[in-house]
Amino acid sequence: xxxxxxxxxxxxxxxxxxxxxxxxxxxxxxxxxxxxxxxxxxxxxxxxxxxxxxxxxxxxxxxxxxxxxxxxxxxxxxxxxxxxxxxxxxxxxxxxxxxxxxxxxxxxxxxxxxxxxxxxxxxxxxxxxxxxxxxxxxxxxxxxxxxxxxxxxxxxxxxxxxxxxxxxxxxxxxxxxxxxxxxxxxxxxxxxxxxxxxxxxxxxxxxxxx
Numbered sequence: 001x002x003x004x005x006x007x008x009x010x011x012x013x014x015x016x017x018x019x020x021x022x023x024x025x026x027x028x029x030x031x032x033x034x035x036x037x038x039x040x041x042x043x044x045x046x047x048x049x050x051x052x053x054x055x056x057x058x059x060x061x062x063x064x065x066x067x068x069x070x071x072x073x074x075x076x077x078x079x080x081x082x083x084x085x086x087x088x089x090x091x092x093x094x095x096x097x098x099x100x101x102x103x104x105x106x107x108x109x110x111x112x113x114x115x116x117x118x119x120x121x122x123x124x125x126x127x128x129x130x131x132x133x134x135x136x137x138x139x140x141x142x143x144x145x146x147x148x149x150x151x152x153x154x155x156x157x158x159x160x161x162x163x164x165x166x167x168x169x170x171x172x173x174x175x176x177x178x179x180x181x182x183x184x185x186x187x188x189x190x191x192x193x194x195x196x197x198x199x200x201x202x203x204x205x206x207x208x209x210x
Contacts, residue, residue: 005055007088009081011035012057014092015044021051022095025124026085030103031069034062039102039126039189042196050204053093057085059105070104079112086119098207100124103161103188107140110151114143122207123151126199127188130162130170144173152179152206154199156186179206 005014012035025047027040035056044054060081061070070078082099089097099120101109106125113120131138151174155167162170164182171178181202186192190199 005057005088007091008084009060009063010055010057010085010088011063012055012085013044015048015054015056017048017051017053019051020053020093022093023051023098024053024055024089024093024095025098025100026055026057026082026089026120027124028057028059028082028085028101028105028109029062030101030105030127033102034058034066037102039191039196043100043124043126043199046196046200050200053089055085055089057081059108075108075111078108082109082112083116083119096121096207098122098124098203100126100203102126102190103129110147111143113149114146117148120149122203123149124199124203125151125153127155127159127161127190128153128167129188130166133160136162136166139170141170141173144170145175147174148176150177150207152181152199152203154181154183154190154195154202156188156190156192156195157182157184158187161188177206 001016005012035058040056047054059078061074099109
């Protein structure tokens with residue numbers, strides 16, 4: 001069952017599983033999208049089918065503006081929005097709470113957990129934006145050595161924000177357990193028929209014993 005969700009500053013849609021496992025995940029979107037993106041819907045549906053509560057939520061910048069990219073000065077507010085969404089899910093699910101995001105949303109999730117490793121039990125990063133397209137020297141990895149939360153990175157072989165080899169090198173900076181899931185034919189949007197199923201399947205297997 002999918003229902004609109006609103007709790008204080010958190011806005012989005014909650015996927016309720018028919019047979020809850022007790023675990024939950026918060027999922028958020030990229031810089032040019034919102035929580036209704038097809039990728040997030042597909043991933044949330046897969047998690048719900050596996051027994052997870054899955055909350056797709058709009059970051060604060062998207063709640064303020066229905067279109068357009070986030071402001072660099074507003075990133076801290078977006079991270080606090082993720083913290084609020086996790087807190088809301090802790091009132092619903094008694095088990096582990098995970099955090100996931102596509103592109104910009106995933107980057108903010110890593111920055112939040114690098115600063116506070118106890119905020120979530122694991123990360124699902126969909127198309128982490130390793131660097132701007134055609135600017136490989138501008139890496140967004142300064143916080144990776146402080147990331148102690150287990151993380152699964154799902155990345156397309158045609159992603160202009162980072163090659164698979166660049167991702168492997170970046171993940172070596174992270175002291176926590178990590179896994180790189182390759183979607184060979186996909187670009188940054190991960191619009192592959194198998195992307196959501198592969199992402200969720202690998203994430204559940206990866207976190208089973210964490």
